[in-house]
Amino acid sequence: xxxxxxxxVAPLVEHFxxxxxxxxxxxxxxxxxxxxxxxxxxxxxxxxxxxxxxWRTRGIPENPSAWVHxxxxxxVLDSLRRTEIQRRVTLEWAANRxxxxxxxxxxxxxxxxxxSQLRMIFACCHPSLAxxxxxxxxxxALCGFGIxxxxxxxxxxxxxxxxxxxRATLDLVDHGVYLETPENSQLIDRLGAVHQVLYxxxxxxxxxxxGEAAIRADLCEDAAHLCYLLCSHPRLSTPTTRALMALMxxxxxxxxxxxxDHGDVLLMEDQDRGxxxxxxxxxxxxxxxxxxxxxxxxxxxxxxxxxLHHSTAASYAETNWTAILLLYDKLIxxxxxxxxxxxxxxxxxxxxGPAAGIRALREAAGSKSLKNYHLYDATLGEFYRRxxxxxxxxxxxxxxxxxxxxxxxxxxxxxxxxxxxxP
Amino acid sequence: xxxxxxxxxxxxxxxxxxxxxxxxxxxxKWTDWIGEGFAKGWLVDAGDALTLExxxxxxxxxxxxxxxxxxxxxxxxxxxxxxxxxxxxxEIAKGCPALIGxxxxxxxxxxxLA
Numbered sequence: 001x002x003x004x005x006x007x008x009v010a011p012l013v014e015h016f017x018x019x020x021x022x023x024x025x026x027x028x029x030x031x032x033x034x035x036x037x038x039x040x041x042x043x044x045x046x047x048x049x050x051x052x053x054x055w056r057t058r059g060i061p062e063n064p065s066a067w068v069h070x071x072x073x074x075x076v077l078d079s080l081r082r083t084e085i086q087r088r089v090t091l092e093w094a095a096n097r098x099x100x101x102x103x104x105x106x107x108x109x110x111x112x113x114x115x116s117q118l119r120m121i122f123a124c125c126h127p128s129l130a131x132x133x134x135x136x137x138x139x140x141a142l143c144g145f146g147i148x149x150x151x152x153x154x155x156x157x158x159x160x161x162x163x164x165x166x167r168a169t170l171d172l173v174d175h176g177v178y179l180e181t182p183e184n185s186q187l188i189d190r191l192g193a194v195h196q197v198l199y200x201x202x203x204x205x206x207x208x209x210x211g212e213a214a215i216r217a218d219l220c221e222d223a224a225h226l227c228y229l230l231c232s233h234p235r236l237s238t239p240t241t242r243a244l245m246a247l248m249x250x251x252x253x254x255x256x257x258x259x260x261d262h263g264d265v266l267l268m269e270d271q272d273r274g275x276x277x278x279x280x281x282x283x284x285x286x287x288x289x290x291x292x293x294x295x296x297x298x299x300x301x302x303x304x305x306x307x308l309h310h311s312t313a314a315s316y317a318e319t320n321w322t323a324i325l326l327l328y329d330k331l332i333x334x335x336x337x338x339x340x341x342x343x344x345x346x347x348x349x350x351x352x353g354p355a356a357g358i359r360a361l362r363e364a365a366g367s368k369s370l371k372n373y374h375l376y377d378a379t380l381g382e383f384y385r386r387x388x389x390x391x392x393x394x395x396x397x398x399x400x401x402x403x404x405x406x407x408x409x410x411x412x413x414x415x416x417x418x419x420x421x422x423p
Numbered sequence: 424x425x426x427x428x429x430x431x432x433x434x435x436x437x438x439x440x441x442x443x444x445x446x447x448x449x450x451x452k453w454t455d456w457i458g459e460g461f462a463k464g465w466l467v468d469a470g471d472a473l474t475l476e477x478x479x480x481x482x483x484x485x486x487x488x489x490x491x492x493x494x495x496x497x498x499x500x501x502x503x504x505x506x507x508x509x510x511x512x513x514e515i516a517k518g519c520p521a522l523i524g525x526x527x528x529x530x531x532x533x534x535x536l537a
Contacts, residue, residue, distance in 0.1 A: 015444060016447060018442075021443040049438050051450075052446045052449065052450055053472035055450060057453070
Protein backbone atom coordinates (compact mmCIF):
# COMPACT_ATOMS: atom_id res chain seq x y z
CA UNK A 1 0.00 0.00 0.00
CA UNK A 2 1.25 3.45 -0.88
CA UNK A 3 2.15 5.38 2.22
CA UNK A 4 2.65 8.77 0.65
CA UNK A 5 5.24 9.87 3.16
CA UNK A 6 6.20 13.33 2.05
CA UNK A 7 9.81 13.91 1.03
CA UNK A 8 11.40 16.43 3.39
CA VAL A 9 10.71 19.82 1.84
CA ALA A 10 11.69 23.24 3.10
CA PRO A 11 9.00 24.68 5.35
CA LEU A 12 6.98 27.61 4.04
CA VAL A 13 8.58 31.00 4.58
CA GLU A 14 6.82 33.10 7.17
CA HIS A 15 3.71 34.79 5.81
CA PHE A 16 3.92 32.84 2.54
CA UNK A 17 0.13 32.59 2.25
CA UNK A 18 -0.35 36.27 3.02
CA UNK A 19 2.30 37.45 0.60
CA UNK A 20 0.95 35.18 -2.13
CA UNK A 21 -2.53 36.55 -1.49
CA UNK A 22 -1.19 40.06 -2.09
CA UNK A 23 0.59 39.01 -5.27
CA UNK A 24 -2.43 37.14 -6.62
CA UNK A 25 -4.81 40.01 -5.87
CA UNK A 26 -2.50 42.41 -7.73
CA UNK A 27 -2.25 40.15 -10.77
CA UNK A 28 -5.96 39.29 -10.92
CA UNK A 29 -7.16 42.84 -10.28
CA UNK A 30 -5.01 43.93 -13.21
CA UNK A 31 -6.77 41.29 -15.28
CA UNK A 32 -10.37 41.73 -14.13
CA UNK A 33 -10.43 45.35 -12.99
CA UNK A 34 -11.86 46.92 -9.83
CA UNK A 35 -15.41 46.26 -10.99
CA UNK A 36 -14.76 42.59 -10.32
CA UNK A 37 -12.80 42.96 -7.11
CA UNK A 38 -15.21 40.68 -5.20
CA UNK A 39 -14.65 37.97 -7.79
CA UNK A 40 -10.87 38.48 -7.55
CA UNK A 41 -10.95 38.07 -3.77
CA UNK A 42 -13.08 34.92 -4.04
CA UNK A 43 -10.69 33.36 -6.54
CA UNK A 44 -7.64 34.17 -4.46
CA UNK A 45 -9.26 32.80 -1.31
CA UNK A 46 -10.33 29.62 -3.15
CA UNK A 47 -6.77 29.14 -4.43
CA UNK A 48 -5.32 29.40 -0.94
CA UNK A 49 -7.96 27.03 0.48
CA UNK A 50 -6.98 24.47 -2.18
CA UNK A 51 -3.36 24.84 -1.11
CA UNK A 52 -4.27 24.41 2.54
CA UNK A 53 -6.41 21.35 1.98
CA UNK A 54 -4.07 19.54 -0.40
CA TRP A 55 -0.71 20.40 1.13
CA ARG A 56 -1.64 19.56 4.67
CA THR A 57 -1.74 15.84 4.04
CA ARG A 58 0.12 15.54 0.72
CA GLY A 59 2.93 17.81 1.87
CA ILE A 60 4.21 21.12 0.65
CA PRO A 61 5.28 20.98 -3.02
CA GLU A 62 8.82 21.74 -4.10
CA ASN A 63 7.85 25.07 -5.61
CA PRO A 64 4.86 26.26 -3.60
CA SER A 65 4.68 29.60 -5.37
CA ALA A 66 4.49 28.00 -8.82
CA TRP A 67 1.83 25.57 -7.55
CA VAL A 68 -0.32 28.42 -6.27
CA HIS A 69 0.06 30.36 -9.51
CA UNK A 70 -0.91 27.32 -11.59
CA UNK A 71 -4.07 26.79 -9.56
CA UNK A 72 -4.94 30.49 -9.74
CA UNK A 73 -4.43 30.53 -13.51
CA UNK A 74 -6.76 27.56 -13.90
CA UNK A 75 -9.42 29.24 -11.84
CA VAL A 76 -9.14 32.30 -14.05
CA LEU A 77 -9.44 30.21 -17.22
CA ASP A 78 -12.39 28.30 -15.76
CA SER A 79 -14.12 31.55 -14.97
CA LEU A 80 -13.50 32.86 -18.49
CA ARG A 81 -15.32 29.88 -19.93
CA ARG A 82 -18.42 31.13 -18.26
CA THR A 83 -19.59 33.56 -20.92
CA GLU A 84 -21.07 36.15 -18.65
CA ILE A 85 -17.61 36.65 -17.18
CA GLN A 86 -15.79 36.69 -20.50
CA ARG A 87 -17.04 40.18 -21.12
CA ARG A 88 -15.75 41.31 -17.72
CA VAL A 89 -12.06 41.22 -18.46
CA THR A 90 -10.67 44.73 -18.56
CA LEU A 91 -10.26 46.08 -22.05
CA GLU A 92 -6.83 47.36 -21.14
CA TRP A 93 -5.67 43.84 -20.63
CA ALA A 94 -7.61 42.05 -23.33
CA ALA A 95 -6.30 44.15 -26.22
CA ASN A 96 -3.28 42.69 -28.06
CA ARG A 97 -3.27 39.35 -26.27
CA UNK A 98 -2.93 36.36 -28.57
CA UNK A 99 -4.96 33.95 -26.45
CA UNK A 100 -6.26 34.15 -22.90
CA UNK A 101 -3.88 31.32 -21.90
CA UNK A 102 -0.79 33.14 -23.12
CA UNK A 103 -2.00 36.39 -21.68
CA UNK A 104 -2.41 34.82 -18.29
CA UNK A 105 0.96 33.08 -18.44
CA UNK A 106 2.59 36.46 -19.11
CA UNK A 107 0.76 37.92 -16.17
CA UNK A 108 2.31 35.37 -13.83
CA UNK A 109 5.95 35.90 -14.82
CA UNK A 110 8.00 37.05 -11.81
CA UNK A 111 8.78 40.47 -13.27
CA UNK A 112 5.16 40.89 -14.23
CA UNK A 113 3.93 40.07 -10.74
CA UNK A 114 6.20 42.67 -9.19
CA UNK A 115 5.04 45.16 -11.79
CA SER A 116 1.41 44.39 -10.90
CA GLN A 117 2.16 44.99 -7.24
CA LEU A 118 3.69 48.39 -7.98
CA ARG A 119 0.65 49.32 -10.06
CA MET A 120 -1.54 48.12 -7.23
CA ILE A 121 0.22 50.37 -4.71
CA PHE A 122 -0.65 53.42 -6.78
CA ALA A 123 -4.23 52.30 -7.27
CA CYS A 124 -4.72 51.67 -3.55
CA CYS A 125 -3.32 55.16 -2.84
CA HIS A 126 -5.37 56.85 -5.55
CA PRO A 127 -6.16 60.51 -4.72
CA SER A 128 -9.91 59.92 -5.09
CA LEU A 129 -9.85 57.77 -1.94
CA ALA A 130 -9.97 59.11 1.61
CA UNK A 131 -6.77 58.43 3.52
CA UNK A 132 -8.27 55.87 5.90
CA UNK A 133 -9.76 54.00 2.94
CA UNK A 134 -6.38 53.99 1.17
CA UNK A 135 -4.85 52.43 4.27
CA UNK A 136 -7.59 49.80 4.65
CA UNK A 137 -7.39 48.85 0.97
CA UNK A 138 -3.58 48.63 1.03
CA UNK A 139 -3.70 46.37 4.08
CA UNK A 140 -6.39 44.13 2.57
CA ALA A 141 -5.46 43.97 -1.10
CA LEU A 142 -1.68 44.39 -1.07
CA CYS A 143 -0.71 42.98 2.29
CA GLY A 144 -3.28 40.18 2.38
CA PHE A 145 -4.56 40.82 5.90
CA GLY A 146 -8.01 39.58 6.84
CA ILE A 147 -10.66 42.09 7.93
CA UNK A 148 -10.59 40.98 11.59
CA UNK A 149 -6.81 41.33 11.58
CA UNK A 150 -6.99 44.87 10.16
CA UNK A 151 -9.66 45.77 12.71
CA UNK A 152 -7.50 44.52 15.57
CA UNK A 153 -4.41 46.29 14.24
CA UNK A 154 -6.13 49.67 13.85
CA UNK A 155 -8.36 49.27 16.91
CA UNK A 156 -11.44 49.97 14.86
CA UNK A 157 -14.60 47.80 14.55
CA UNK A 158 -14.75 45.21 11.75
CA UNK A 159 -17.86 46.84 10.33
CA UNK A 160 -15.90 50.08 9.90
CA UNK A 161 -13.15 48.29 7.98
CA UNK A 162 -15.74 46.59 5.75
CA UNK A 163 -17.31 49.98 4.98
CA UNK A 164 -13.94 51.54 4.23
CA UNK A 165 -13.13 48.74 1.78
CA UNK A 166 -16.50 49.00 0.07
CA ARG A 167 -16.15 52.78 -0.20
CA ALA A 168 -12.64 52.39 -1.63
CA THR A 169 -13.60 49.93 -4.37
CA LEU A 170 -16.72 51.93 -5.27
CA ASP A 171 -14.65 55.10 -5.60
CA LEU A 172 -12.10 53.30 -7.78
CA VAL A 173 -14.82 51.97 -10.09
CA ASP A 174 -16.56 55.37 -10.22
CA HIS A 175 -13.33 57.08 -11.19
CA GLY A 176 -12.52 54.45 -13.81
CA VAL A 177 -9.23 53.63 -12.13
CA TYR A 178 -7.23 50.78 -13.55
CA LEU A 179 -3.78 49.51 -12.69
CA GLU A 180 -1.55 51.92 -14.56
CA THR A 181 2.08 51.34 -15.34
CA PRO A 182 4.55 53.03 -12.97
CA GLU A 183 6.36 54.25 -16.12
CA ASN A 184 3.67 56.87 -16.48
CA SER A 185 5.23 60.12 -15.31
CA GLN A 186 1.95 61.36 -13.86
CA LEU A 187 2.11 58.48 -11.45
CA ILE A 188 5.36 59.81 -10.00
CA ASP A 189 3.43 62.88 -8.91
CA ARG A 190 1.30 60.63 -6.77
CA LEU A 191 4.28 59.08 -5.03
CA GLY A 192 3.78 61.47 -2.12
CA ALA A 193 0.44 59.85 -1.25
CA VAL A 194 2.04 56.41 -1.39
CA HIS A 195 4.78 57.57 0.97
CA GLN A 196 2.19 58.93 3.40
CA VAL A 197 0.17 55.71 3.42
CA LEU A 198 3.25 53.53 3.97
CA TYR A 199 4.51 55.89 6.69
CA UNK A 200 1.14 55.79 8.45
CA UNK A 201 0.94 51.99 8.25
CA UNK A 202 4.46 51.71 9.65
CA UNK A 203 3.54 54.08 12.47
CA UNK A 204 0.43 52.07 13.30
CA UNK A 205 2.66 49.08 13.68
CA UNK A 206 5.34 50.93 15.57
CA UNK A 207 3.09 52.67 18.06
CA UNK A 208 2.84 50.51 21.11
CA UNK A 209 -0.42 51.80 22.39
CA UNK A 210 -2.56 49.75 20.06
CA GLY A 211 -3.26 46.19 19.04
CA GLU A 212 -1.43 42.89 19.45
CA ALA A 213 2.33 42.65 19.26
CA ALA A 214 2.37 40.13 16.43
CA ILE A 215 0.12 42.12 14.13
CA ARG A 216 1.93 45.34 14.93
CA ALA A 217 5.26 43.81 13.92
CA ASP A 218 3.62 42.56 10.71
CA LEU A 219 2.46 46.08 9.87
CA CYS A 220 6.00 47.43 10.21
CA GLU A 221 7.40 44.59 8.17
CA ASP A 222 4.85 44.98 5.41
CA ALA A 223 5.20 48.75 5.16
CA ALA A 224 8.96 48.29 4.89
CA HIS A 225 8.48 45.50 2.34
CA LEU A 226 6.32 47.74 0.13
CA CYS A 227 8.74 50.65 0.48
CA TYR A 228 11.50 48.30 -0.59
CA LEU A 229 9.44 47.42 -3.66
CA LEU A 230 9.41 51.13 -4.53
CA CYS A 231 13.18 51.29 -3.98
CA SER A 232 13.69 48.52 -6.49
CA HIS A 233 12.13 50.54 -9.33
CA PRO A 234 14.46 53.14 -10.87
CA ARG A 235 11.83 55.87 -11.31
CA LEU A 236 10.11 55.30 -7.98
CA SER A 237 13.32 55.12 -5.98
CA THR A 238 13.47 58.88 -5.45
CA PRO A 239 15.59 60.46 -2.70
CA THR A 240 12.42 60.78 -0.61
CA THR A 241 11.56 57.10 -1.09
CA ARG A 242 15.03 56.15 0.07
CA ALA A 243 14.84 58.50 3.06
CA LEU A 244 11.55 56.85 4.08
CA MET A 245 13.18 53.43 3.71
CA ALA A 246 16.06 54.57 5.92
CA LEU A 247 13.63 55.89 8.54
CA MET A 248 11.68 52.63 8.65
CA UNK A 249 14.86 50.57 8.96
CA UNK A 250 16.25 52.75 11.79
CA UNK A 251 13.01 52.23 13.72
CA UNK A 252 12.77 48.54 12.85
CA UNK A 253 16.32 48.07 14.20
CA UNK A 254 15.06 49.01 17.66
CA UNK A 255 11.91 46.84 17.70
CA UNK A 256 13.65 43.99 19.45
CA UNK A 257 14.79 46.17 22.34
CA UNK A 258 11.54 48.03 22.98
CA UNK A 259 9.90 45.50 25.25
CA UNK A 260 11.31 44.14 28.50
CA ASP A 261 10.94 40.59 29.85
CA HIS A 262 7.55 41.40 31.34
CA GLY A 263 6.22 42.72 28.06
CA ASP A 264 6.35 46.34 29.23
CA VAL A 265 7.51 48.95 26.80
CA LEU A 266 10.90 50.54 27.44
CA LEU A 267 11.66 54.14 26.65
CA MET A 268 14.75 54.73 24.56
CA GLU A 269 16.80 55.78 27.57
CA ASP A 270 16.11 52.42 29.22
CA GLN A 271 16.66 50.20 26.17
CA ASP A 272 19.53 47.75 25.96
CA ARG A 273 21.34 49.06 22.89
CA GLY A 274 23.02 45.71 22.51
CA UNK A 275 19.68 44.45 21.27
CA UNK A 276 19.47 46.99 18.47
CA UNK A 277 19.89 45.26 15.12
CA UNK A 278 23.23 46.49 13.77
CA UNK A 279 22.60 44.98 10.36
CA UNK A 280 19.38 46.99 9.93
CA UNK A 281 21.10 50.14 11.17
CA UNK A 282 23.81 49.69 8.53
CA UNK A 283 21.19 49.12 5.82
CA UNK A 284 19.39 52.24 7.02
CA UNK A 285 22.60 54.26 6.80
CA UNK A 286 23.14 53.03 3.24
CA UNK A 287 19.66 54.16 2.24
CA UNK A 288 20.14 57.48 4.01
CA UNK A 289 23.41 58.04 2.15
CA UNK A 290 21.67 57.16 -1.13
CA UNK A 291 18.90 59.61 -0.34
CA UNK A 292 21.31 62.57 -0.20
CA UNK A 293 20.71 63.41 -3.86
CA UNK A 294 19.33 66.50 -5.44
CA UNK A 295 17.88 69.39 -3.49
CA UNK A 296 14.82 67.89 -1.84
CA UNK A 297 14.87 67.65 1.92
CA UNK A 298 11.69 65.95 2.98
CA UNK A 299 10.36 65.44 6.49
CA UNK A 300 11.48 61.82 6.06
CA UNK A 301 15.07 62.97 5.46
CA UNK A 302 14.98 65.01 8.66
CA UNK A 303 13.34 62.27 10.73
CA UNK A 304 15.82 59.74 9.36
CA UNK A 305 18.66 62.11 10.25
CA UNK A 306 17.40 62.23 13.84
CA UNK A 307 17.05 58.45 13.91
CA LEU A 308 20.63 58.16 12.65
CA HIS A 309 21.94 60.19 15.60
CA HIS A 310 20.03 58.02 18.06
CA SER A 311 21.06 54.77 16.39
CA THR A 312 24.75 55.60 16.34
CA ALA A 313 25.04 56.98 19.89
CA ALA A 314 26.77 54.61 22.29
CA SER A 315 24.32 55.55 25.03
CA TYR A 316 21.42 57.88 25.67
CA ALA A 317 23.73 60.29 27.50
CA GLU A 318 26.22 60.38 24.64
CA THR A 319 23.60 61.25 22.02
CA ASN A 320 24.36 64.31 19.88
CA TRP A 321 21.43 66.33 21.19
CA THR A 322 22.58 69.59 19.61
CA ALA A 323 22.51 68.12 16.12
CA ILE A 324 19.10 66.59 16.81
CA LEU A 325 17.77 69.95 18.03
CA LEU A 326 18.69 71.58 14.72
CA LEU A 327 16.85 68.83 12.86
CA TYR A 328 13.72 69.25 14.97
CA ASP A 329 13.81 73.00 14.34
CA LYS A 330 13.78 72.28 10.61
CA LEU A 331 11.03 69.67 10.99
CA ILE A 332 8.82 72.08 12.88
CA UNK A 333 9.20 74.65 10.11
CA UNK A 334 7.98 71.99 7.64
CA UNK A 335 5.13 70.79 9.88
CA UNK A 336 4.24 72.09 13.35
CA UNK A 337 3.08 68.74 14.69
CA UNK A 338 2.58 68.12 18.43
CA UNK A 339 4.86 65.09 18.28
CA UNK A 340 7.74 67.16 16.87
CA UNK A 341 7.16 69.96 19.39
CA UNK A 342 7.15 67.50 22.25
CA UNK A 343 10.24 65.66 21.11
CA UNK A 344 12.03 68.97 20.60
CA UNK A 345 11.28 69.96 24.20
CA UNK A 346 12.72 66.64 25.40
CA UNK A 347 15.90 67.38 23.45
CA UNK A 348 16.08 70.91 24.93
CA UNK A 349 15.83 69.36 28.40
CA UNK A 350 18.71 67.03 27.61
CA UNK A 351 20.88 69.99 26.55
CA UNK A 352 19.85 72.72 29.00
CA GLY A 353 18.14 70.88 31.80
CA PRO A 354 14.53 70.20 32.80
CA ALA A 355 13.66 73.85 33.54
CA ALA A 356 14.50 74.71 29.93
CA GLY A 357 12.39 71.77 28.85
CA ILE A 358 9.44 73.17 30.79
CA ARG A 359 9.88 76.54 29.07
CA ALA A 360 10.08 74.89 25.64
CA LEU A 361 6.87 72.96 26.32
CA ARG A 362 5.04 76.07 27.58
CA GLU A 363 6.09 77.95 24.43
CA ALA A 364 4.70 75.17 22.28
CA ALA A 365 1.51 74.94 24.34
CA GLY A 366 -0.28 77.39 22.07
CA SER A 367 -0.92 74.47 19.74
CA LYS A 368 -4.40 73.16 20.50
CA SER A 369 -3.61 69.60 19.52
CA LEU A 370 -0.83 69.58 22.08
CA LYS A 371 -3.25 70.46 24.90
CA ASN A 372 -5.23 67.26 24.31
CA TYR A 373 -2.15 65.10 23.99
CA HIS A 374 -1.49 63.10 27.14
CA LEU A 375 2.22 63.00 26.44
CA TYR A 376 2.34 66.81 26.80
CA ASP A 377 1.28 66.54 30.46
CA ALA A 378 3.29 63.37 31.03
CA THR A 379 6.46 64.99 29.73
CA LEU A 380 5.82 68.19 31.70
CA GLY A 381 5.40 66.02 34.78
CA GLU A 382 8.68 64.25 34.10
CA PHE A 383 10.49 67.62 33.77
CA TYR A 384 9.01 68.82 37.08
CA ARG A 385 10.14 65.60 38.72
CA ARG A 386 13.68 66.15 37.45
CA UNK A 387 13.54 69.73 38.81
CA UNK A 388 12.62 68.27 42.18
CA UNK A 389 9.07 69.69 42.23
CA UNK A 390 7.25 66.43 43.01
CA UNK A 391 3.92 68.16 43.73
CA UNK A 392 3.75 69.73 40.30
CA UNK A 393 4.98 66.49 38.76
CA UNK A 394 2.16 64.49 40.32
CA UNK A 395 -0.42 67.09 39.22
CA UNK A 396 0.75 66.90 35.60
CA UNK A 397 0.86 63.12 35.57
CA UNK A 398 -2.66 62.89 37.01
CA UNK A 399 -3.79 65.31 34.29
CA UNK A 400 -2.11 63.10 31.72
CA UNK A 401 -4.11 60.10 32.92
CA UNK A 402 -7.33 61.96 32.12
CA UNK A 403 -6.32 62.35 28.50
CA UNK A 404 -5.76 58.75 27.53
CA UNK A 405 -7.63 55.46 27.82
CA UNK A 406 -4.90 53.20 26.54
CA UNK A 407 -3.89 50.67 29.23
CA UNK A 408 -0.34 50.76 27.92
CA UNK A 409 -0.12 54.58 28.22
CA UNK A 410 -1.70 54.54 31.68
CA UNK A 411 0.81 51.92 32.76
CA UNK A 412 3.74 54.12 31.76
CA UNK A 413 2.21 57.13 33.56
CA UNK A 414 1.67 55.06 36.70
CA UNK A 415 5.27 53.97 36.68
CA UNK A 416 6.33 57.59 36.42
CA UNK A 417 3.99 58.50 39.27
CA UNK A 418 5.65 55.84 41.38
CA UNK A 419 8.95 57.64 40.89
CA UNK A 420 7.34 60.80 42.27
CA UNK A 421 6.64 59.38 45.72
CA UNK A 422 8.53 61.21 48.44
CA PRO A 423 11.56 59.12 49.53
CA UNK B 424 -0.84 -3.44 15.87
CA UNK B 425 -4.12 -2.74 14.13
CA UNK B 426 -4.84 -0.33 11.33
CA UNK B 427 -7.42 2.39 11.70
CA UNK B 428 -9.09 4.83 9.36
CA UNK B 429 -9.34 8.43 10.51
CA UNK B 430 -12.24 10.17 8.78
CA UNK B 431 -12.14 13.94 9.06
CA UNK B 432 -15.47 15.72 9.15
CA UNK B 433 -16.25 19.36 9.45
CA UNK B 434 -17.53 22.42 7.74
CA UNK B 435 -15.35 23.03 4.68
CA UNK B 436 -16.60 26.61 4.63
CA UNK B 437 -14.72 27.31 7.83
CA UNK B 438 -11.38 27.09 5.99
CA UNK B 439 -12.60 29.71 3.53
CA UNK B 440 -13.23 32.14 6.38
CA UNK B 441 -9.64 32.07 7.60
CA UNK B 442 -7.25 34.86 6.76
CA UNK B 443 -4.11 33.88 4.82
CA UNK B 444 -1.95 34.11 7.94
CA UNK B 445 -4.43 31.95 9.87
CA UNK B 446 -4.43 29.39 7.04
CA UNK B 447 -0.68 29.17 7.23
CA UNK B 448 -0.82 28.55 10.98
CA UNK B 449 -3.29 25.70 10.44
CA UNK B 450 -1.07 24.32 7.64
CA UNK B 451 1.89 24.37 9.98
CA LYS B 452 -0.06 22.43 12.64
CA TRP B 453 -0.95 19.73 10.09
CA THR B 454 2.61 19.55 8.77
CA ASP B 455 3.87 19.16 12.34
CA TRP B 456 1.25 16.54 13.24
CA ILE B 457 1.79 14.49 10.07
CA GLY B 458 5.57 14.75 10.53
CA GLU B 459 5.23 13.54 14.10
CA GLY B 460 3.04 10.67 12.92
CA PHE B 461 5.64 9.40 10.48
CA ALA B 462 8.50 9.94 12.91
CA LYS B 463 6.75 8.08 15.72
CA GLY B 464 5.48 5.41 13.39
CA TRP B 465 1.76 5.70 14.02
CA LEU B 466 1.00 7.24 10.65
CA VAL B 467 0.78 4.71 7.82
CA ASP B 468 -0.72 6.90 5.09
CA ALA B 469 -1.16 10.65 5.43
CA GLY B 470 -4.19 10.32 3.15
CA ASP B 471 -5.73 13.23 1.26
CA ALA B 472 -8.44 15.84 1.35
CA LEU B 473 -11.68 15.27 -0.55
CA THR B 474 -13.19 17.93 -2.77
CA LEU B 475 -16.85 18.90 -2.47
CA GLU B 476 -17.79 17.27 -5.77
CA UNK B 477 -19.53 13.94 -5.46
CA UNK B 478 -21.86 11.46 -7.09
CA UNK B 479 -24.04 8.82 -5.54
CA UNK B 480 -24.77 5.64 -7.51
CA UNK B 481 -27.97 3.84 -6.51
CA UNK B 482 -29.14 0.27 -6.88
CA UNK B 483 -31.27 1.07 -9.88
CA UNK B 484 -28.11 2.38 -11.58
CA UNK B 485 -29.32 5.93 -11.17
CA UNK B 486 -26.51 8.37 -10.56
CA UNK B 487 -27.28 11.51 -8.60
CA UNK B 488 -25.19 14.42 -7.43
CA UNK B 489 -24.33 14.31 -3.78
CA UNK B 490 -24.19 13.31 -1.06
CA UNK B 491 -25.65 16.50 0.33
CA UNK B 492 -25.36 16.36 4.06
CA UNK B 493 -25.18 18.90 6.84
CA UNK B 494 -21.91 20.79 6.67
CA UNK B 495 -20.64 19.34 9.92
CA UNK B 496 -21.10 15.85 8.46
CA UNK B 497 -19.18 16.43 5.24
CA UNK B 498 -16.21 14.12 4.95
CA UNK B 499 -13.24 16.36 4.22
CA UNK B 500 -10.41 13.84 4.15
CA UNK B 501 -8.84 10.74 5.65
CA UNK B 502 -5.63 9.23 6.97
CA UNK B 503 -4.57 5.67 7.89
CA UNK B 504 -3.04 5.13 11.31
CA UNK B 505 -1.72 2.12 13.24
CA UNK B 506 -2.01 1.60 16.98
CA UNK B 507 -2.40 -1.13 19.58
CA UNK B 508 -6.05 -0.45 20.31
CA UNK B 509 -8.92 1.78 19.30
CA UNK B 510 -8.47 3.67 22.55
CA UNK B 511 -4.85 4.32 21.65
CA UNK B 512 -5.92 5.41 18.17
CA UNK B 513 -8.50 7.79 19.61
CA GLU B 514 -5.85 9.21 21.89
CA ILE B 515 -3.72 9.94 18.81
CA ALA B 516 -6.70 11.59 17.11
CA LYS B 517 -6.95 14.08 19.98
CA GLY B 518 -3.86 15.80 18.56
CA CYS B 519 -5.35 16.15 15.09
CA PRO B 520 -5.65 19.73 13.75
CA ALA B 521 -9.01 18.78 12.18
CA LEU B 522 -10.47 19.39 15.64
CA ILE B 523 -9.58 23.08 15.46
CA GLY B 524 -12.55 25.05 14.23
CA UNK B 525 -15.09 22.46 15.36
CA UNK B 526 -14.36 19.42 13.17
CA UNK B 527 -14.40 15.80 14.31
CA UNK B 528 -12.28 12.72 13.70
CA UNK B 529 -14.12 9.43 13.26
CA UNK B 530 -11.92 6.45 14.17
CA UNK B 531 -12.79 3.13 12.46
CA UNK B 532 -11.06 -0.25 12.53
CA UNK B 533 -9.95 -1.98 9.35
CA UNK B 534 -11.32 -5.49 9.40
CA UNK B 535 -8.87 -7.19 7.09
CA LEU B 536 -6.01 -4.75 6.45
CA ALA B 537 -2.91 -6.26 7.97
